[in-house]
Amino acid sequence: MASEKYSIKDLERLSGIKAHTLRIWEKRYGIIQPGRTDTNIRYYGNEELKKILNISLLNQHGYKISTISEMTLEELSEKAADVALFGKKETTDENLLLSLIEMDEILFNNTFSALVLKAGFEDTIIRHIFPFFHRIGIMWQAGTINPAQEHFMSNLIRNKIIMATETLNRPAGKNAVTALLFLPEGELHEIGLLFYNYGLRARGFRTVYLGQSVPKDSLPRVFSICSPDIIITGMTNPIVSQDFLTFASQLCTTSPDLKIYFTGPIPAAIRHQLPNNACTTEDLLTLMRFSHKTA
Template identity: 40%
Template sequence: MSYTISDLERISGIQSHTIRIWEHRYKALVPHRSQGNTRVYDDGHLKKLLNIVSLNESGYKISKICSLSDQAVEELLAEQQSNLSDDKLTEFYLSRLIKHGLSYHESEFNSIIEEGFQKLGVAQVYRRVIYPLLVRLGIMWRKNHICPAHEHFMANIIRKKLCAATNDLVSPDGDSPTWLLFLPEDEDHEIGLLFADYILRLNNQKVIYLGSKVPVESIKNVLSTLKVNHLLTFLVGARLTNSAQKYIAELSALCMSAQIHLAGNQQVITKLKHIGHINCLKSLDDFEFTIQHPNHI
């Protein structure tokens, strides 16, 4: 793949101006040049930059990092991963996950997430690492800088980790509120829904998890069979406002006795009309507040 310096900025979190300084002073990267003399970078440049970012977050000076061989850099990364303070872990994990994901290194990708879960907990890793990672992957995918295989590879590992963490939780008691979780028929980005499942169960809520691509008729079937207190769905992908409005109207007609909670693409959700009866979640904080203070909805 080829990247512009702006692409590197979005993926690595390092400003273009800083990348240029590192190139000039320390020969951190030696980009290719287009016919118009524009900087062009490849996968090797991206991985090297992500390594530099990781070690810099560990406290190493850029001049020191750029003087090391590739093997010495890898050895330092392996050594430093277990010694970082919590406030330095986020960017370190992000850069390592992207690097190993692009290389299809499953064991390394797994070990980083596992270590994060142990050090920070599942909720903090999702908030500080997994969600920002998904945002960056979305940017890379939309600009054709990763192929769908990369995105699926990383997403499937994250999905398995969240499912395993959820399975380790104790089942809630009989008096807990019941939540129905699902994605619309044309939605399959399930990681946010899986994390919601984890958070709800962590807070002693009952969950009926239907997953992605759920027809409205299936939701109707559940509601006619069981008492459900809350419905949670996500509108993640880009869609026409009319289409989203029609779907929400169908959902509202089914849910006369359950509270609907809606999260996802705010550019779509903010254009919807007649949704005063729906609890629109703009952030993870909103979601957690809703769980803990149901009477304030």
């Protein structure tokens, strides 16, 4: 994990359990034990975070906290793994989880193909794969899967999106809007960016895809070469609000006449401080929704 010290507000944000509830559970059942800094400030470590994430999974699926509190750490982990694996009734979601847990590429391919036949490629990604990745994140944080399994699944999805993009194979028109897509230095999670690249190309946009971890010093030269009409970027790694604001402000100031879409999580505390030409993931989805989609 990126940090080994979490406030109770961090636990609330990551688990979805209100801080007030966590305090009650801590006092009544002793389910987590905070540490204290040299200045007597309470904090929670990685093990407490994993435990709370597992408790959250069980509690959401009907387990009472009084029952959970009597479980050993081993029992808690086993029950949480079972819930994560079988907690949803839809066969497709269960098969996606099975393909992740067992690293079964054939099962994944069959499940994905069935979803695409039923709902189409874009709806499959939006309605199944993106929510599935959210669930993977929770499972990874809870310790029910390991990074290798997450990488396995990410690469399968990445390949599906790249293959789907290549099948479009349509040159953009002379008056097509040019979209430049990139991730800043240190950002490697490109599943979302790849999907937006696909979606924009399918709608007749000309896209220039730079990919992961692009050095910021190289961007002005790229801007002058391809003259983008819009820019799409984002951060998915845990970030400090001020770091995001600095990144967003510098990019928006560099291209004040362009709309710049920031995908991924945007810290709530600084949303109102973003420049006027900064847009969000919701704005990007709206743009795609109302843009002409080629046949």
